[in-house]
Structure formats: C-alpha cells, structure tokens
Amino acid sequence: MILGRVLAAASRTGGFCLVRVEGGTQNGAICREAKAVFAVEQGDMTAVEQAVAECARELKHELADVDPGLEIELEKIPNQTAVLSQEDSAAYVSLINLLPSGVLEMERDDEGEAKEPSAPQSVLRLTMNHLPETSCNIGMVYMEGSRICIHCNCRSSYGSKKRWLQEKCRLLAACHGRTAYSVLTDYPEWEFNPDSRLARLICREYRAQTGEPLLVERSHGGNECGTFSKRLPGADIVCMGTKIHHAHSPREWVGIGVIQKEYRLLLGALRAMKDYERQEDKSQCTSV
Numbered sequence: 001m002i003l004g005r006v007l008a009a010a011s012r013t014g015g016f017c018l019v020r021v022e023g024g025t026q027n028g029a030i031c032r033e034a035k036a037v038f039a040v041e042q043g044d045m046t047a048v049e050q051a052v053a054e055c056a057r058e059l060k061h062e063l064a065d066v067d068p069g070l071e072i073e074l075e076k077i078p079n080q081t082a083v084l085s086q087e088d089s090a091a092y093v094s095l096i097n098l099l100p101s102g103v104l105e106m107e108r109d110d111e112g113e114a115k116e117p118s119a120p121q122s123v124l125r126l127t128m129n130h131l132p133e134t135s136c137n138i139g140m141v142y143m144e145g146s147r148i149c150i151h152c153n154c155r156s157s158y159g160s161k162k163r164w165l166q167e168k169c170r171l172l173a174a175c176h177g178r179t180a181y182s183v184l185t186d187y188p189e190w191e192f193n194p195d196s197r198l199a200r201l202i203c204r205e206y207r208a209q210t211g212e213p214l215l216v217e218r219s220h221g222g223n224e225c226g227t228f229s230k231r232l233p234g235a236d237i238v239c240m241g242t243k244i245h246h247a248h249s250p251r252e253w254v255g256i257g258v259i260q261k262e263y264r265l266l267l268g269a270l271r272a273m274k275d276y277e278r279q280e281d282k283s284q285c286t287s288v
Helices: 002-010 042-062 086-098 159-174 197-210 225-231 256-279
Strands: 017-023 034-039 102-106 111-116 119-127 132-144 147-156 215-217
Touching: 002 017, 002 034, 002 042, 002 086, 017 086, 086 147, 086 159, 132 159, 147 159, 197 256
Parallel strands: 119 215
Antiparallel strands: 017 034, 017 132, 102 132, 111 119, 132 147
C-alpha cells in the first residue's frame, strides 16, 4: 500500500509506464517490502524525484511511531523497456490504492459472562477486547508477463460481510479496464459460540490446574476451525494457541514456558473429555 501511494505520486507526471512491480511472499502476512520499476519522460525526471521525496517525507512522518525503520528509495535504472501502457499503468496505480486494506470494522467493545452449568458459582468470562471484525490485506503483488496479479486476503467473523468485501473487490476490478477478478481460495468464517460446553470444560480444567479463572478472548484471523465447523454442523469446537510475538515476520518467537503450561492444559482437557457427554444433556451433545 505504501508503494502504491508512492507510485501515485510519481504517476502524476507525463508518460508514466510500469515495467515491473512485486511485493509480499504470503497472502496471510503483512508485506515487509515491495518494489516497482517504472519509466517516465526524460524531462519529467526532476519532477518525479521531487514528488517521490515529498511523498516519502509524508509517509515517514505519519508512520514514525509504528514503523520508524521505514525506507523509501528511488534510483535510476538504465535500459528499461515499459511493459504496461500508460492506460494500464494508471489503472493499476488506481486499483492498488482503492482496494480495501487494513481493519474495516471492529467488534463491539463490550464484555459478557456466561454461567457454567455444573458450577453456578463460576463463570466463563468473555472479553471482546475491541478486536477487528472485518479486515483485508493485499498479500502479494507480482508480474506474469504483461499481467499484474494482486492477491487480497479478506476476513470477517460473518460470512455475509466477507462475501460483501469480496464483492467490493470485484466491483473495483470491473471499473479498471481489462482487470479480471476471481476468488482463488475461501476459508469459511467461524462465528463465536458463547454457549460452548467444550470451552466451559477447558475453563474448569484451567481453574483446577491453576486456581485462577481462564479469560476467554475472541480473536481475529483465519484457521482450520471454520472448515471443520462447516463440515461438521453443530460440532462444539474450540481453538487453543500459544502466545506469539512478532507474528508473520522473521522475528516471530514463542516462550517455551508458556507452551509447557498450555500443553499441560491440553492434556488435562483431553482427559476430562471422556466425561464430556455425561456432564451435559446427551440430546445436545456432538462427538468431538
């Protein structure tokens, strides 16, 4: 998205044509770097350099707190042949800047509680933590001959909102010349179940092991649980994951001590699941 903004600044001059553009390595990760090669009229070089320098100053100022290491470089490369026409280059720059990107909608910022049937004095604490509900990121951009491919990753807690987000991308693509749109993969949403018996079981096991209540948080992102829930309607599913630092980056790491604690909780929960159907009304139970 930063590259798109820089290209928009550079393309305001005459004769702007793209030669090559690429960025990102995975759809589910935030792109760390991107680059583009473009051609302009010789007489417009000074204006392009000034426009890019001004855009770089603005971006570094805006992102100083969250990305102090931002670098934007412009260099001359001789003997480059334009691959895209001015019209197609303008369409790409427009589309990359208009596609939905980032957090688009947030969950309600509230907190709820649900009582545990087998232990009225305890509660399953749920916090929303004001988490994203719907989001989209441009995961990868690359060239295939004279065609530019843009991969967007659309997410939402609600299938209807995710489908509408995909439709927005399709409508934008339809407005930009010879642009084609398709959905390559679509992992199902997984809506939160506040009445999960399995979640209550894990909460009871956590309290038994630690003497403390377990705080259950809704999270934003995609995983296999959505696929399982669609294939097994009514299945009671929970997701347990460790605390990750600097996710989706080369600096990603986890704490061994935390993993050991979660492993013990998982083993305890599996042992407790042998009594799963006896703890609740059997007519409402689903095999897990």
